[in-house]
Amino acid sequence: MTDVHNKATRSKNMRAIGTRDTAIEKRLAGLLTQAGFDFRVQDAALPGRPDFVIDQYQCIIFTHGCFWHHHHCYLFKVPATRTDFWLDKIGKNVARDARDIAMLILQGWRVLVVWECALRGKMKLDDAGLTERLEEWICGGGQAAQIDTQGIHPFTVYPPHKA
Template identity: 55%
Template sequence: MVDVHDPATRSRNMAAIRGSHTKPEIMIRKTLHAAGFRFRLHVRDLPGKPDLVFPKYQAVIFVNGCFWHHHDCHLFKWPATRDAFWREKIGRNVENDAMSVTRLQAMGWRVATVWECALRGKNRLAPTVVTERLTAWLKSDNETLTVRGE
């Protein structure tokens, strides 16, 4: 029997969480590629290692999971156990996100964030709506865009 309170087991479970190439990210990549956009993935030289980088448009897109990045939607709920651990971990993620966006903008990059709730859950948007919003933003001069569920 697996002891979920054992630190070694917890560590293995956390290691199974994907940080890149997630289903929401792949969905965005496929639709934008089909729309004719070309991009780079997870550029390490940029703050926050954005999920998609569009050098031609001087733009980046982050595809954020609502739980890991503390989004105020129905997909986020604080875990019932280890409250201090989770508040510190998720709080650090939020701080890192804000710092990355600030640094990217200071470097002249435009930043879009697509939240997981825009792609799945009871308030999700149609994939065409998400693609249309991202396409319009990429072709615009707007500095930022946030796409979230309705």
């Protein structure tokens, strides 16, 4: 299947995709604020430039787009054009995510990934359910977890490899 846009239009569309203040980040920021958490955003001094840093609980929260970070859900679809390029690009994102999360944990941070599918789309979690899961993890502990349409799940992080 060929792309429905010419190269210039596709390039323009891709450049317009933001890396901060996205709709999913705004929704999560609103929920964290309503729940009474103080947080910093986009801390460039930390590995991976975390979307949210909650110093009081020594935790980091990333909002990951399901396509860009290859989540195994209904929002991820392998592109029909330039497939090798996209799989390589997304694979590098996944490897960088794993490295950054491992480095944050080594520095003493707890890390939560909130997937896009939990925040938007036909299967998203409602505000009350999402806030409950956020509060449960932030206040309750656990080193690394993720929230998706199925709820909250711990995950194992492997230490980064020495080059």
